[in-house]
Amino acid sequence: MERIIQKWEKLQDTPLNLKSRLVIFISVIFLLAVFFFPLWRMQFFATFYPDGLKLYIYSYKLEGGKTAGRDDLREINTLNHYIGMKPLSQSDFAEFTYLPFVFGALGLLALRAVVLGKISTLVDLIVMYLYVGIFSILDFYNKLYTYGHNLAPDAPIKVQPFTPPLLGKKLIAQFTVYSYPDLGSIGLLLSLLTLVVALILTSKEVKTE
Numbered sequence: 554m555e556r557i558i559q560k561w562e563k564l565q566d567t568p569l570n571l572k573s574r575l576v577i578f579i580s581v582i583f584l585l586a587v588f589f590f591p592l593w594r595m596q597f598f599a600t601f602y603p604d605g606l607k608l609y610i611y612s613y614k615l616e617g618g619k620t621a622g623r624d625d626l627r628e629i630n631t632l633n634h635y636i637g638m639k640p641l642s643q644s645d646f647a648e649f650t651y652l653p654f655v656f657g658a659l660g661l662l663a664l665r666a667v668v669l670g671k672i673s674t675l676v677d678l679i680v681m682y683l684y685v686g687i688f689s690i691l692d693f694y695n696k697l698y699t700y701g702h703n704l705a706p707d708a709p710i711k712v713q714p715f716t717p718p719l720l721g722k723k724l725i726a727q728f729t730v731y732s733y734p735d736l737g738s739i740g741l742l743l744s745l746l747t748l749v750v751a752l753i754l755t756s757k758e759v760k761t762e
Contacts, residue, residue, distance in 0.1 A: 567671060567672045567755060568670070568671050568755075569666065569670040569671065569672065569674075569675060569751065569755050570754060570755050572751075572754045572755075573670075573675070573751040573752070573754045573755045574666075574667045574668075574670065574751075576747050576748075576750050576751040576754065577663055577666050577667050577670070577675070577747070577748060577751045578663075578664075578667050579747050580663055580743075580744040580745075580747035580748050580751070581660050581663045581664060581667075581744070583740045583741075583743040583744035583747060584656060584659060584660050584663070584740060584741065584744040585660075585740070586736055586737050586739065586740020586741070586743075587612050587653075587656045587737045587738075587740060587741055588612065588653065588656070588737075589737075590611075590735060590736035590737040590740065591609035591610055591611050591616070591735035591736065591737050592610055592611060592612055592689075592734070592735060592737040592738045592741075593609075593610040593693070593732065593733070593734055593735055593737075593738060594607065594608070594609055594610070594732070594733060594734075594735040595607070595608040595610070595717070595730065595731065595732045596608075596730070596731045596732075597629065597728045597729075597730050598728065598729045598730075598731075599727045599728045599729070600727070602728075604620075606618065606625040606628055606629055607625050608625065608626060608629060608641070609735065610693075610735075611649075611737065612648075612649070612652040612653050612656060612737065613649045613652065613653050614643055614649060615641055615643050615646070617629065626641065629641065634708075635708065635709050635710045636704060636708050636710050636711075636712045636726065637704035637705030637706070637707070637708025637710075638700055638701070638703075638704055638705075639700060639703065641700070646696070648689075648692060652689070655685055656685075656741075659678070659681060659682065659685065662678055662681070663678060663744075663748070666678060672752065672755055672756065675748060675751060675752050675755075676752065678748060679745065679748050679749065679752065682741075682744070682745045682748065683745070686741065686745070690719070693719065694716075694719050697716050697717045697718075697719060698716045700717070701714060701715045701716045701717055702714040702715075702716070710726075712725075712726050717730055717732065718730055718731070718732040719732060720732055720733060720734075721733070
C-alpha cells in the first residue's frame with residue numbers, strides 16, 4: 554500500500570508534457586461554446602403548433618425561437634398560464650448571474666495548467682468540471698420539477714402535476730415535449746474529454762520511463 558501511495562504522489566507531481574498542454578489549450582477552445590450557444594434546447598409540438606415551439610437555455614439567458622410575428626417564449630408562457638404554471642422568467646434563474654463566471658474560471662484554470670500545470674493540477678480541474686456538470690444537471694432537474702409541480706389551483710385548465718423531461722421525449726397534456734443538450738453542452742463535454750486525453754498523454758509517458 555505504501556508503495557502505491559508513493560507512486561501516486563510521484564505521478565501527481567509530474568509536470569505535464571507538451572502534448573498535454575496543447576490538448577488542454579484545445580479544451581479551452583471547446584469551452585468557449587458555452588458563451589455563444591445554448592446549453593439546452595426544449596421543443597413543444599402539438600396539432601396547433603406543427604412546427605413546434607422552441608426554448609433555448611443559455612448559461613446566461615432564456616430565449617424562445619423567433620418567427621415572423623411570434624416569440625416562442627412569450628407563447629410558451631401564455632400556454633403555461635392556462636395550466637397554472639408560473640411564467641418562465643429570467644429573473645427566477647439565479648444561475649444566469651454566476652454560471653458564466655464559473656465557466657470563465659474553468660477556462661482560466663485550464664490556461665493556468667497550460668503554463669504551470671502538473672498532473673495534480675489537471676486532476677483537480679477534471680474534478681471541478683465533473684462537479685459543475687453534475688450540479689448543473691441536478692439544478693436543472695429541480696427547476697423542471699418545481700415549475701411542473703407548483704400549479705395554481707384556480708387554473709382554467711386542470712392538469713396533474715408533472716415534470717418536463719430533462720432528456721428525451723414526454724407527452725404533457727396535448728404537447729409532445731423534447732429536451733436535449735445543445736451545442737454549449739456538447740462543447741463543455743468535449744472540453745472535459747480533451748482534459749482526460751491530456752491526463753492520459755502525460756500519465757502514459759511516466760509509465761514508460
